Amino acid sequence: MIPLPIRQAGPVESPFNAEQQGRFDAGLQRAIAKYPPERGKAALLAALHLVQDELGWLPEPAMAYVALRLDVPPARVREVATFYTMYRLRPVGRHHIGICNSVSCWAMGSEKLLARCEDMLGIHPGETTEDGHFSLEEVACLAACGNAPAMLLNNFTFVESVTEDSLKQLIRELREQPGKAMAPGPLPRMPDPHAHIEKQSDPQATGTLGMPAVATHPEAGTTGRDR
Amino acid sequence: MTGPRILTKDWDKPSGWSMETYRQGGGYQALEKALKMQPQQIVDEVVKSNLRGRGGAGFPTGMKWNFVRKETSFPKYLVVNADEGEPGTFKDREILLRSPHLFIEGLIIGCFAIECHLTYVYCRGEFRDSAMARLDQAIEEARAAGYIGKNILGSGYDLEVHAVFGAGAYICGEETALLESLEGRKGYPRLKPPFPANVGGGLFKQPTAVNNVETLANLPVIVTIGGDEFSRIGLVPKNGGTRLFAVSGHVKKTGVFEAPMGITFQALLDQYCGGMREGSTLKGIIPGGSSSAIMTAAEADWASDFDTLKAKKTMAGSGAVIYLDQSVNMAHALANVMRFYAHESCGQCTPCREGTAWLSRLLDKIVAGKGEKQDVDNVHQIARQMEMKTICALADGAAMPAKSFIEKFRADFDALVRG
Numbered sequence: 231m232i233p234l235p236i237r238q239a240g241p242v243e244s245p246f247n248a249e250q251q252g253r254f255d256a257g258l259q260r261a262i263a264k265y266p267p268e269r270g271k272a273a274l275l276a277a278l279h280l281v282q283d284e285l286g287w288l289p290e291p292a293m294a295y296v297a298l299r300l301d302v303p304p305a306r307v308r309e310v311a312t313f314y315t316m317y318r319l320r321p322v323g324r325h326h327i328g329i330c331n332s333v334s335c336w337a338m339g340s341e342k343l344l345a346r347c348e349d350m351l352g353i354h355p356g357e358t359t360e361d362g363h364f365s366l367e368e369v370a371c372l373a374a375c376g377n378a379p380a381m382l383l384n385n386f387t388f389v390e391s392v393t394e395d396s397l398k399q400l401i402r403e404l405r406e407q408p409g410k411a412m413a414p415g416p417l418p419r420m421p422d423p424h425a426h427i428e429k430q431s432d433p434q435a436t437g438t439l440g441m442p443a444v445a446t447h448p449e450a451g452t453t454g455r456d457r
Numbered sequence: 458m459t460g461p462r463i464l465t466k467d468w469d470k471p472s473g474w475s476m477e478t479y480r481q482g483g484g485y486q487a488l489e490k491a492l493k494m495q496p497q498q499i500v501d502e503v504v505k506s507n508l509r510g511r512g513g514a515g516f517p518t519g520m521k522w523n524f525v526r527k528e529t530s531f532p533k534y535l536v537v538n539a540d541e542g543e544p545g546t547f548k549d550r551e552i553l554l555r556s557p558h559l560f561i562e563g564l565i566i567g568c569f570a571i572e573c574h575l576t577y578v579y580c581r582g583e584f585r586d587s588a589m590a591r592l593d594q595a596i597e598e599a600r601a602a603g604y605i606g607k608n609i610l611g612s613g614y615d616l617e618v619h620a621v622f623g624a625g626a627y628i629c630g631e632e633t634a635l636l637e638s639l640e641g642r643k644g645y646p647r648l649k650p651p652f653p654a655n656v657g658g659g660l661f662k663q664p665t666a667v668n669n670v671e672t673l674a675n676l677p678v679i680v681t682i683g684g685d686e687f688s689r690i691g692l693v694p695k696n697g698g699t700r701l702f703a704v705s706g707h708v709k710k711t712g713v714f715e716a717p718m719g720i721t722f723q724a725l726l727d728q729y730c731g732g733m734r735e736g737s738t739l740k741g742i743i744p745g746g747s748s749s750a751i752m753t754a755a756e757a758d759w760a761s762d763f764d765t766l767k768a769k770k771t772m773a774g775s776g777a778v779i780y781l782d783q784s785v786n787m788a789h790a791l792a793n794v795m796r797f798y799a800h801e802s803c804g805q806c807t808p809c810r811e812g813t814a815w816l817s818r819l820l821d822k823i824v825a826g827k828g829e830k831q832d833v834d835n836v837h838q839i840a841r842q843m844e845m846k847t848i849c850a851l852a853d854g855a856a857m858p859a860k861s862f863i864e865k866f867r868a869d870f871d872a873l874v875r876g
Contacts, residue, residue: 264619266575269661274641275624279582306642313643313803314624316582332544333747334705334779336793370627370797371544371747372583375705375777376712386586 245292245413250284257283258299271302274310278317286412287318315369316385320416323358323365324409327351328382331368334375343379344368346394350401363409364401384410461690463678463699464671465715468555474591476598479558485604487677491566492612494680499570500526503676505684507697509718511548512538512630512669513746513774515763521666524654525571528664535568536639536653536660536667537578539588540623540630543746544797545777548701549670551713553580553588556674557595561618563676565604568616571666578620578670579635585622592620627801631849632667634803636660645805646849671701671776692719696762700776704730707737707782719762726757726780737782741866745774747794748854750861751787771861787866788873791858792820798855809852812843816859828874837863 246254261276277300281292288311297304311317329335329344348354351364358365374380377390381397389400467473467482479485491499504519525533541549552560568576580589596618599605607615621639623629629638633647639660651658659665675698679687688697696718702725705711709731716725722742726732733739739754744761750771752759759765763773781790799817804810819836822828840859843852863870 261621264577264621266661269640272639272641275638276621279585279622279624300641302641309643310624310641314582314626316625331793332797333743333790333794334545337706337779337781337785337790370625370801371542371546373541373547373550373581375545375547375779376703378705378711382583386583388583388587 242294242298243291244295245281245289246284254280254284271300274300274302274307275314278307278311282317286324286410287321287415289413289415321358321362321412321414324363324412325404325407326365326367326384326410328367328369328372328385329355330370330372330374330378330380330382332371332375334371335379338378340379343392343394343397347397347401350398362412363405460715460717460720461699462715463690464552464556464559464674464701465713467559468551474555474557474595476558476595476602479556483681484558484677485562485602487680488562488565488604489610491569491680492610492614496570496572497526499566499680502679502684503570506675506679506687507684507691507695508672508675508679508687509696509763510669511671511675511700511776513543513748513772515773518668518672521654521668522567522571524652525664525666528654528656530656530664531572532575532663533571533573534660534663534665535564535571535573535576536632536636536665537564537576537670537673538630538632538635538667539578539580539584539592539670540635541584541670541775542581542627542630543748543775543777544794545705545743545746545779546703546775547705548703548713548776550584550588551701551703552670552674553584553592557592558599559677560592560670560674561595561599561604563673564618565599565609565616566676566680567666567668567673569614573666574615575617576619577639577660578618579629579639580620580622581629582622582624589620589622596620626803627797628803628849628851631851633658634849635667636665643803645803646851648848690717691762692717693760693762693765695764700761702729702761703775703777704780705777706743706780707734707784708732708780709734716761719760719765721758721760722752722778723757725761725778730780733780733782737784739780740783740785741781741787741790743777743779743781743858745772746777747779747797748772748850748857749774750857751865753865771857786824786873787862787869788820789824791862792817792824794858794862795820795855798851802851802855806847806849806852808843808846809855812839812852813855815839816855823870823873826873830871830874830876833863833867833870833874 257280261273262270265272277296293307294304297307353366355366355368369382372380374390379392381389381392467478470478500522508518509515539549605618623638626644628634629644631646634644638644653659653665653667691697699715700718702714714729742752766773795817799813802809802813819832823832840856843856
């Protein structure tokens with residue numbers, strides 16, 4: 231289960247300052263206008279992206295605000311926000327690095343690249359550096375397999391044909407740049423709720439499909455790489 | 458390079474993606490021709506062309522459009538699947554970046570053919586600032602030129618085109634999950650029937666054709682040269698045209714290559730990719746994205762079309778070909794593939810949610826050197842039990858590699874386990 235803070239009872243308020251509000255309103259209007267008149271609720275994914283553009287992640291009051299603006303139940307906003315991996319349920323680093331771990335990148339050395347990145351930043355996937363400058367995650371296939379291994383910066387910027395040297399250079403450059411501001415939230419260095427499948431149910435507990443439950447070692451269920 | 462270049466003809470030109478380049482090469486003339494035809498005539502040409510869906514299933518495009526045309530309920534929608542995410546696949550991104558107008562012209566022709574006046578291009582979220590930005594710019598150019606909007610080229614036909622984007626979920630490449638996402642919900646695939654083409658199954662419950670980017674990019678040439686001529690470009694029957702093969706892995710030259718449908722994997726490797734990289738020997742081929750069953754090096758002479766590969770118990774899928782060399786232990790490769798499916802299973806159906814996670818844990822145990830022979834057998838058996846038991850094909854897409862990697866490369870697994 232993903233622990234999310236519960237919003238305090240009371241009126242729903244906008245999480246934005248005036249400048250952010252203007253951009254959000256204009257963006258939301260454009261997103262809703264793409265759909266037929268009575269189908270504005272379909273703009274929910276776009277609305278959450280707009281929140282994240284402004285605040286860096288999706289604080290609970292902002293989700294409540296989106297629910298109010300689109301007239302959808304708050305539970306549905308939460309359902310969507312927790313389903314898709316690009317939405318951040320906690321603040322991430324001001325530079326968020328995603329390293330593709332899917333098969334083409336894996337075949338071209340993405341595991342080594344991830345390990346080097348962990349060393350350079352001193353964090354594991356799903357974590358944020360103490361100063362909040364960097365965060366790291368593994369991402370699924372980016373559709374850049376011809377230039378493997380590939381990376382994704384801050385959700386939208388592709389970095390391709392990455393080598394250890396080019397990664398080192400990139401991190402050096404990013405250290406000097408302020409990056410994306412994050413709205414205040416839970417302390418950094420929290421595990422990313424999307425982080426991994428290990429959180430799924432224990433094999434012992436799921437003797438489904440008519441198969442005997444798998445004997446588990448204490449280590450079974452961890453990924454191959456030492457954490 | 459060999460074979461005709463239909464989809465990639467502008468790729469080597471400077472600013473090949475621009476409206477100017479596209480029109481210099483005869484761009485948007487097919488649209489002018491199409492708008493003077495009857496919509497059903499266009500669909501008939503597409504049926505004759507043997508154009509098959511390039512997203513993965515290889516469904517005949519003309520037949521799909523006829524299903525939509527048979528419905529009497531309006532509005533009808535055409536939704537484009539640009540949620541490219543099958544591991545190994547990167548051709549749609551290249552089309553959007555390098556030939557957006559070719560795709561847009563095909564899209565407009567497709568919409569006209571099924572009498573749709575509002576269409577959505579659903580891009581994966583990660584494309585927002587790159588491929589989708591390029592597409593958005595091209596849509597605006599096409600609108601300014603009178604190809605999109607009211608009364609297109611004086612034909613009386615109206616069409617509005619919108620690009621929207623997702624938020625990171627492989628499952629949204631499944632057509633009904635995509636429609637759910639497009640409607641603003643989490644991407645849970647829908648139970649079929651009703652199919653998207655029918656009332657009750659499509660976007661906002663209206664009849665809807667869901668087509669891949671590459672599929673639509675073939676429309677201008679089909680209208681120009683005719684369905685029969687297009688069909689003959691393919692090297693095997695019932696597989697018309699060329700295909701964009703997205704090649705990755707241990708070859709000299711990776712990238713997107715346009716080759717006739719039905720080219721063999723050996724020819725693709727030798728004639729387009731320059732062979733395996735220095736010091737490499739081919740060990741295995743993933744022929745159509747990571748959901749397809751793996752092939753051995755000895756099977757490289759198989760043709761790459763939908764029907765041949767289906768008969769060989771694998772699939773042409775999305776055209777993503779991954780050549781792997783002797784440095785790869787296939788148990789490790791499968792463990793990697795399975796982590797992906799366990800992560801991307803949407804969780805709706807138990808056999809998939811539990812099965813993929815279970816397979817992933819077993820394979821991680823095997824590659825950590827803690828597995829037993831029985832674990833390998835269990836992987837195979839669990840995979841078999843996941844097939845054909847779920848709402849969508851994700852579980853089958855996980856089971857196919859699981860079974861085939863073990864069947865064809867058992868020694869790699871046995872080398873890692875006890876007993």
